[in-house]
Amino acid sequence: MLRAISRRLCVGFDERHTRLAFLESPEALKEGSRKAISVCQALHNLLGGPISLQHRHDVLDSMSNTLCRVLDPCEFVRHMHPDVVYTHAAQEAFTEAHTYMCELNTSSFLYEQLKILADPKNRTELDAETNKNVAQLKRDMESNGIHLPDEKRKLVMDLNVEKENISAQFLQKAGKQNPYGTLRSLLRSRNKLSKLLEYDSFAQQQLRGTILDSQEKVWHFLCAVSKKYSPMAVEEIQYLRKFQGLVKSAEDFTDEVRARLTHSQRQEMESLNLEEYFSVANCWKGVEILCHRVFGLQLKAVKMEPYEQFHEDVRKYAVLHEADGFLGTIVVDLFARNSKACQAGHMTIQLGCRPHVEVMKKVGVDVPVRQFPIVVLTCNAGSSGPRPLSSIGTSCWDTTLMHMNEVTTLFHEFGHAIHSIFGQTSVQNLAGTRSSIDFVETFSQLFEHFLSSPEFVQLFAKNSSNNTIPKEKVIKYAEMRSKLRALEIMDQVVMSGIDQALHGPEPIRTYFPKPDSVKGEIVKSVLGNYDDFGNGMLGLGELMVKIAKPLSPITPTVRGVLKSLSFEHMSSYPANYYGYLYSAVFAKRIWDKFFVGDPLNRKEGDRLRQEVMCFGGACDPKATLQAYLGEDLDDLEVWI
Known part of the structure; x- marks a missing residue:
């Protein structure tokens, strides 16, 4: 059973624990990288002799920790430090340590160590946290094609580099140049990589280790949310037509109209002068x-x-x-x-x-x-x-x-x-x-x-x-934020659906709730291949419109869907955009069930920490949340 470290060991305050020693000088960053590599090489040598299963794991975890204690501070300095001497040193140190880490991730010898630990007959000798760590480390190495023949592994390594370069270009162009041609290249590169790694799609690869863990479950979740909140969204649209006069009665309620209303809503909130x-x-x-x-x-x-x-x-x-x-x-x-x-x-x-x-x-x-x-x-x-x-x-x-x-x-x-x-x-x-x-x-x-x-x-x-x-202002602001909540949820469903479809297999398909179904059934619509939609921005927009249309009462337009595309998340969290909506449902459920009536409830705060947050990523998230909430998370129609 998992237990939190903080509950096992009480430590008095010592300011030395808070030191940021890596900031002592730019040279300290570079020296830290060199020392970490030297330590990792010494740790690597320990794996060559007789060693117990637990020590085998502990050596691998120590190598990971040693490198992360260099890479994470360097990443921080690169993003936050105002002195270019420091940022250049951090970049140099990061590149050196990251290059070494990439070499380790393609080491057949280290992969064999993980295969030994992952062997079913050995798993029983290790605790749950160790086994989860082994599975994650093994999965990370397999993302670099370590389990494939040499020829394919080289292709995977090249595609990983290509994918990251295109992703960086995509972010750089967002808001400045037309990024959609680059997005097409990025999607193709990701799709090709996933096929080499023997996945049906890039989405299938990315969803490993998540709570929902498959596109089928993600689509069922999105369709369940769409079915529940679409009637409420229609009511909100009717409210806007009747009371705000912002949409003509004969006009389609498009995503562009929705964006205009969001701007108006923001101005209304600002009028509260909070x-x-x-x-x-x-x-x-x-x-x-x-x-x-x-x-x-x-x-x-x-x-x-x-x-x-x-x-x-x-x-x-x-x-x-x-x-x-x-x-x-x-x-x-x-x-x-x-x-x-x-x-x-x-x-x-x-x-x-x-x-x-x-x-x-x-x-x-x-x-x-x-x-x-x-x-x-x-x-x-x-x-x-x-x-x-x-x-x-x-x-x-x-x-x-x-x-x-x-x-x-x-x-x-x-x-x-x-x-x-x-x-x-x-x-x-x-x-x-x-x-x-x-x-x-x-x-x-x-x-x-x-x-x-x-x-x-x-x-x-x-x-x-x-x-x-004044209390009234807090209540008014909360009401204004939630007034069009169903429409906001529909926006999230649409963007999550586009994210899933674009990273799914070809031919591209979208899903939507089956009309009049009482069992949560969903319908598949096959849209064709990328080549069927041309090479330009307009073709990509038309594809996104087809994905979005059956998911929401808001009428999608080419310009609207292209404008609403989240470049950062398409670059950094591909096939995971749904996670914000999924976790938002958990957050609201926790708030409504345990805090809304008594927000400063210490008993519930302690329980949240001790039963969920203290485990970090070492727990089974689904089992942990189910136990904490006392609900079946598979019963979507109930808990969303």
Whole structure:
């Protein structure tokens, strides 16, 4: 049975646990990469002699952890550090360590070690967490074609490089040039790669390890959501026609009309003038209140060393639990600036796990019995214009105001950060948010729901005259956000369906709910091959319209579907876009069942941490959520 590390070992606070030693100098980054490679080579040599099954696994996990402790900090520096000397050093160190990691991922010798561990007769000697880690490491190596003959393996390696290059080009062109020709090339490259790896489609490859784990289940989920919310979406369309006069009665309700209404809705929300209550300081106070009241946590500010203070706006906090002691570190960078490649997000510098002390001793490296997580929370406050500065020249937390979408983003990303803090496992490869998107997005979206509670928001939202935000304004904002909820869900269904169809097998097909079915039956529509839709942007748009049309009462248009395409997610999370909608359903279910009546419910906060979040990615997400909710997740018509 899985148990959280943080419940096994109470640790007092020591500021040394929060150190960002890799920032001591640019050379420290490069030296860290060289040392990690040397340690990994020594660990690799241990596998050549007689070794137990558990030690065999522990060596492999130690190699993974050693490299990640270089790659993750370098990734952070590349995206966040304003000094080009540091970013260049980080790029050099990252390239060196990543190249070595790619060599390991194509090592037949290491793959044989994983095959030994994955052998059914050996699995019984290993615990559940170890077996899951073995399966994941083996799957990762097979994504590089390690299990294929040499000739095919070379083709897989070349296609992986090609795929990543095209993906980068696709993102670079988004919003600047016509990216759709590049998207076609990307889809073809992914499809060709999946066939070489002996999958029916790229979607089938990408869905391994997710809760739904197959296109069939994803389509059943999307169709179940479509069937349930389409009647509500029709009612919302009728409401808009009758009461808002924004759509002529004879006019089709198209996705372009929908986009226009979204803009109008945003303007209506802005008319509430809520920003005056949400300074950066107030919002951070809200995060601290949530941590303390719901989870028993204190966020203790820690003085940063000069070399750690890569920008004057950055702060560092130790996360302390009232019973379990020190849990980890959060680096907070809340203000917008041009030097940040990642304006809003959550990044891991180090994951929380138990290093394999005895294994590391054999290669001359002393490690602590516990490795604490270090995560970064970055946001985009003050991006809309000049912001006030404090007396010492830093961005002013008290007077810089956050737009409501920025407040939502802060709570969303903090949900990821606290999941990384809570999710401390035995092996680093399964710690924190290292799980499927249809699981990890649950907690980030759950944290957004707290902003719908007047009881919670009134604890921290105050204007410059120290007046608390009126309860009516919080309720009004929540109502406005949910007023067209069914239409928003339809948007998500459509984009998820397009994502699945484009990454599915050829001939391309879409699915939709069978009319008048009471058993959740779905209908397949075969649309043809890519070549049937020409080579240009218009042909791709027409294909997307055919995919979208049977899924939603909103009439799709070529221009509308092309404009709504999420370039970032098509590039970074292919065939996984549905995960946001799927996890949003979980988040709302958790909120409605356990928190809506008492948002600061400490008992339920502890239960959420102890029964779900503490396992990181080491648990079976479906079984864990079913046990926590007390519901059958396969009974879609009930729980969605």
